[in-house]
Amino acid sequence: MTMSHDQLLKKIRGARERIWLDPPEELPAVATREAQGNQRLSIWLYAESDTRMFTEVMYVLRCCAMEESSDLETMKKCIGRLLEFIGSVLDRYYYQKEAAALSLETAQGLAAASDRASFLRLLEEYMLYFGKLNYWIDQQIPWGRLGALADKVFSGGN
Amino acid sequence: MKQLRITLGDQVAFARLLYDKAPKTCRLVEEYSPLRGRLNHAKVCKNEVFFQAPFFMDEKENPVLPGPGDIGFWAVRQTICLWYGETFPLGPTNLFAQVTKNLDGLAKECAKSWQRQGEIMTFEVVEVADE
Numbered sequence: 001m002t003m004s005h006d007q008l009l010k011k012i013r014g015a016r017e018r019i020w021l022d023p024p025e026e027l028p029a030v031a032t033r034e035a036q037g038n039q040r041l042s043i044w045l046y047a048e049s050d051t052r053m054f055t056e057v058m059y060v061l062r063c064c065a066m067e068e069s070s071d072l073e074t075m076k077k078c079i080g081r082l083l084e085f086i087g088s089v090l091d092r093y094y095y096q097k098e099a100a101a102l103s104l105e106t107a108q109g110l111a112a113a114s115d116r117a118s119f120l121r122l123l124e125e126y127m128l129y130f131g132k133l134n135y136w137i138d139q140q141i142p143w144g145r146l147g148a149l150a151d152k153v154f155s156g157g158n
Numbered sequence: 159m160k161q162l163r164i165t166l167g168d169q170v171a172f173a174r175l176l177y178d179k180a181p182k183t184c185r186l187v188e189e190y191s192p193l194r195g196r197l198n199h200a201k202v203c204k205n206e207v208f209f210q211a212p213f214f215m216d217e218k219e220n221p222v223l224p225g226p227g228d229i230g231f232w233a234v235r236q237t238i239c240l241w242y243g244e245t246f247p248l249g250p251t252n253l254f255a256q257v258t259k260n261l262d263g264l265a266k267e268c269a270k271s272w273q274r275q276g277e278i279m280t281f282e283v284v285e286v287a288d289e
Contacts, residue, residue, distance in 0.1 A: 016212075021196060021278065066216075124214055131235055132210055135198050138276045143201060144273035 005118055008109040009125050015102055017131035023136050029095035030137065044141050047094045051134035056088050058127050065120060071118050079123060083107035086130075099133055102126075159288050160188070162229070162255050164240075165280040169268040171260040173229055173281070180219035180254035183231050187211075187254065191283040193238070199271045206242030207268045209279055211236050221250035227257035238281070239242075240270040241286065 003011065018024075030047050055114045061082065065075040087103035090096040106126045134155035162173040175184045187193065195209025205226070216233055224230055224241045232239055232252030238252055242265035257264065271277060 022193065022211075056234060063216075127211060128210075128236060131237075135196070135210055138198055139196065139275040142273075143199065143275075 001078070003105070003107060005113065007123065008105060009122060012102065012106065012122075012125045012129050015098075016132055017124070019109065019132055019136065022098070023139075024099065024134045026096055026098055027136055027140070030095075030140070041141075043094070044137065047136065048141060050089060050093070051130070051137055054082070055083075055127065055131050055134055057082065058123070058130070059149045062120065062123055062127065065116070065123065069114075072119065076111050076113065076119065080107045081112050082128070083110065096133075097131075102129070126130075159286055160268075160283050161258075161286045162187070163280075163282045164257070164264060164286045165282075166264060167270075167277060169260060169263040169267045171229075171257050173255040173257045175255050175283070176220060180231075180252050182217055182218050183215055183252045183254040185212055186215055186266065187231075187238075188283045190269075191281065193281040194278055195238070196276045197268070197271045197279045198275050200239075202214065203241075203248060205245045205265075205268075206235045206239055207271055207279070208232070208239040209237050215252065218252065220253045222253050223247045223250055224253060224255050227261045228253055229255040229257070238269065240279075243276040271285050 006097060032043060035042045060077070062081050064070050065079065083103045084107050087100040087107065090103060090123070106122065109121055109122050113156035114123060116145065161176055162175055164171045164173060173285055175187070177184045181287065190211065190213055197207050202207035211231065211270050213235070213288055215231055223283060224239070224245065224247050227242050228251045229238065229240050231237070232251045242261065267277070
């Protein structure tokens, strides 16, 4: 890893600040592929649910990592592997290349963290960024219209 | 007296900050004020909107179930939630403010976000003359 801890923190924060009020530039790439029926709704729904699930898992693991009784090296491996997995999903399923790269960089940064405090600081900065990404994906889905349509389908209508 | 000024669309509402019940959460909101975020609408609860905050707050303060006009901080997602009508809540959050002025107007704007998410909501801690 060539970036220092502070440099990586700054990079993740910068990424989060860029998408705080404006969507990630690569967000439309989620719709790159078509799913069955030549539609993209299922991809957006899975992107939202996958990223939401990841944020919640990270929250639980962060809670564990905050406890002094938890072994830091184990938490590094566990959360690092999770971020590698997240990066892989972001890249291969949803074509979010920059987000994927940042996830992998963060995984490396977590592995290199010198102590629990710096580990948590890095994880939290990443969680703030990643949580925002999930909320952007969520905002692409027209829940209101879909909900009304789905109710018709569920009730046997066309 | 410090209050929360909430802006959404062309509506401005005010909320009382519950410093006595959720002091640390209120102080964080004040420290990061103005807070601005793109609004998402809740998918499992009725009459709830939310936006992400740029901070963590793990300590439980005033963990009560919300009702109309309540504003809480959800630690799991570092998110500020606002309930603008009757709801069947999922669970308690750190309830740190309550809307005291123009909930009706705010509710009308919040409801729009079910059809179209993404409007910017702003929270500002401001000094308001005591009435």
